Amino acid sequence: xxxxxxxxxxxxxxxxxxxxxxxxxxxxxxxxxxxxxxxxxxxxxxxxxxxxxxxxxxxxxxxxxxxxxxxxxxxxxxxxxxxxxxxxxxxxxxxxxxxxxxxxx
Numbered sequence: 001x002x003x004x005x006x007x008x009x010x011x012x013x014x015x016x017x018x019x020x021x022x023x024x025x026x027x028x029x030x031x032x033x034x035x036x037x038x039x040x041x042x043x044x045x046x047x048x049x050x051x052x053x054x055x056x057x058x059x060x061x062x063x064x065x066x067x068x069x070x071x072x073x074x075x076x077x078x079x080x081x082x083x084x085x086x087x088x089x090x091x092x093x094x095x096x097x098x099x100x101x102x103x104x105x
Contacts (some may be wrong), residue, residue, distance in 0.1 A: 020050040028062060035063075043080065046070045 027046060035041060046065050049053050055071035 023048075023050070024058070025057065028059070031059075031063060031066075043067045044069070048072060090092055 031044060044059070044063065046059070046069070047057070048070050052070045052072055056068055059068045060068065082090070
């Protein structure tokens with residue numbers, strides 16, 4: 001969605017078209033275009049500034065074959081999860097190394 005699209009939607013004289021509605025339509029269009037191109041999408045994760053439950057239910061009605069997760073600050077949550085997973089693996093490797101090196105003595 002370009003800045004021109006956002007501006008045009010905000011400046012309509014005959015009706016109010018808020019940014020959340022524009023974002024919802026752009027999201028639906030983007031998902032549909034990906035599906036139409038033949039990509040096998042099983043899960044969709046969306047970070048939103050609007051009400052996540054309303055947004056998720058609407059997307060689930062439109063795309064019933066996909067597992068959809070909508071949450072505020074979702075990107076940060078996913079990154080934190082991946083970071084914690086990596087840290088856990090690193091800790092396991094370090095502990096295994098310490099145990100192996102101390103068992104030699």
